Amino acid sequence: MKLGVSLRTSQNLALTPQLQQSIRLLQLSTLEMQQEVEQMLDENPFLEVQEEGAEAEEFGVERADTPISTGDRVLERDEQSRVGEESADNPAAETAEFESGPTDWDGDGTSDLSPNDGEWGGDAPGRGSGQADDDVDAADINSAHISLTDFLHTQAGEFFLSAVERSALDFLIESLNEDGYLEDALEDLALPLARNMDEVDELLHHFQMALNLLHTMEPAGVGARHLAECLQLQLRALQRSEEYDGDMALLDLATQVCAQPLELIARRDIKQLCMATQASADQMREVLLLIARLEPKPGRRFADVDRNIIVPDVIVRPAKRTTGNREFLVRLNPDVMPRLRVHDVYANAMRKSHGGPELQQRLQEARWFIKNIQQRFDTILRVSEAIVERQKDFFIRGEMAMRPLVLREIADELGLHESTISRVTTAKYMDTPHGTFELKYFFGSGLETDSGTSTSSTAVRALIKQLIAAESPQKPLSDSKISDLLKDQGIECARRTVAKYREAMRIAPANLRKSL
Known part of the structure; x- marks a missing residue:
């Protein structure tokens, strides 16, 4: 070596x-x-x-x-x-403010103040408003957000339950997701809490009793394990309601329809549903309209909308x-x-x-x-x-007037790296x-036109949305038809591209947009 x-x-x-x-x-x-x-x-x-x-x-x-x-x-x-x-x-x-430990910060060692030390962001309000904690407006308290679990716990307090029954009900309430569904099976909830199989059976009994009680609480459909059960619980609530003045036979038929595969309801397959329930086509149309008015997510109205404010x-x-x-x-x-x-x-x-x-x-x-x-x-x-x-x-x-734009164009114009533009435009x-x-919304690829220029994919999405909004409810436009209409306007957009844009905008296909 x-x-x-x-x-x-x-x-x-x-x-x-x-x-x-x-x-x-x-x-x-x-x-x-x-x-x-x-x-x-x-x-x-x-x-x-x-x-x-x-x-x-x-x-x-x-x-x-x-x-x-x-x-x-x-x-x-x-x-x-x-x-x-x-x-x-x-x-x-x-000197009390100096008690926090130092961090590993490689500065230049200087301690002179600079203009940046004085103030930055002078047009913005300070973090505190100067209002005392006890000077809270009563209107703010009344309009405070109430969560689904708090609403259910309040109802649970109105029942005369033993300590064990109340604990089981509270446990199920805390196990609900934000939509009001009980995603975990009762066995999965009982096993971690039990020390032996005898306790498992006892817990399952208490959980089942608590679940039956939960299914009678407001909002209707809460505690359901799946969508079909959620719809059925809401139909049962309508049957018990004194305010419902509709046809009870229609509610019974709707309950039978919800017991069928949900794919048939999603596709509005009236023929198959009529064969399964021995109902007429007119009755099935009324049932589907009734089911469409039910709430698939019982906990939706308890969502904290302030979290979603942009x-x-x-x-x-x-x-x-x-x-x-x-x-x-x-x-x-x-x-x-x-x-x-x-x-x-x-x-x-x-x-x-x-x-x-x-x-x-x-x-x-x-x-x-x-x-x-x-x-x-x-x-x-x-x-x-x-x-x-x-x-x-x-x-x-x-x-509709959006132009094609990519990150590199802005990066070259400002003398920045493309990754920097990506960070700036995210969130x-x-x-x-x-x-x-979002700043990313203004960036999009281009689609060729007959004139030799290109149009933004955002503008094409807007045009597709406009065509669908103007379609006949009895005869909605298929993806192929929309593709042909875009070609008539000089935009080359394949049927699969139309379907991709439509799904990105959360627009249902033509067979689901068709009016009953």
Whole structure:
């Protein structure tokens, strides 16, 4: 074996903690970013929320490391002496914020304040509203969300049950999914709770009694194991209801239909259903209309709709028309921009006492976090402005005027990597005159036309939706017919492509759209 020394050159990319944080913040959604800000505020004593409506300083990312001016230093010394007088009676209050341990943050070691330390996101409201906890509006309490489990537990309290029976009922209520279905079999629920087979049989008995009771509770259909049982429970509730003034024989027939394979109901196969139930075609049409009015998800109305509210990151509105061309203003949503700043008191105290490297890392971490937050929103704004410029026809005439657009076009225009554009457009939303859309919505492939140009797949989807909305309910358009109509308008779109777009828009096929 021969030993030797050789010299080799190579290139590699090292991601610093600052760059890693910048990439991570860029791909976070608005809710995830707010959670990240909350966590950083709890962990870093140098970071605070600017509560007052002070006017924000004018600065950019490129000035993040600019030293403060002499005038600002004089103001800082005055502020330091004032705070020192106020905290003279309680010197431990100021030092308590420094008890959190340092993180492994490779900063540059500097502790000078920069314009970024003062404030960022000045147009956005602070995290706290200044309202005391006991000053809660009564209307807010009355309109508080009630979950399905809370609603069922309230009903369970009205029954005269033993402790064991109440425990079994509560256990089943907590085992329901958000749609109100009991997905687990009673045996699967009883086995982990029992120590022997005798206890399993006893638990199964209590669970079955509790399930029978659960099936009588509101909303009708709750506790069903599958869709057919859910529909049958709702039909039984109608039979018991004093408010129902319809034909009871029709309810009995509907119960028989729900006992048949659900594929027949989904396909509206009247012939097969009539053969199975010995009913007439007219009766079967009335039964299918009745079943269509039932609720397949009993827990739907208890869903927390506030969780599904989309808060846009960018707002686009028409500008005042000074010329014949339509222009649009693109701005960030101030409600999602956190107002962050470095805590002046702690930063000044550390500068005066020449704090150790651990505190300097904490300060540098706060400064880099503010800078990365600003850079995140700056990038979102730049990408949004480029999208609006490329898709101006959409903002004027709607989705029918959408143009083909790919990520690479925006990346080349802004000098960014395609992966960066992908991160920016994921889980970020834009509020437009035509509704709120994810930024990815404005990107789509193109389909060839007879004129040699291409049209966006989004525009083709909108055209398909328009054709289906205008079809005859008695004779809906098939996918092949829609493909032919698109060809008549100069758009080459195969039948399978039409079916794919239709399914993506959650539109039923022609046989299910046909009116009874």
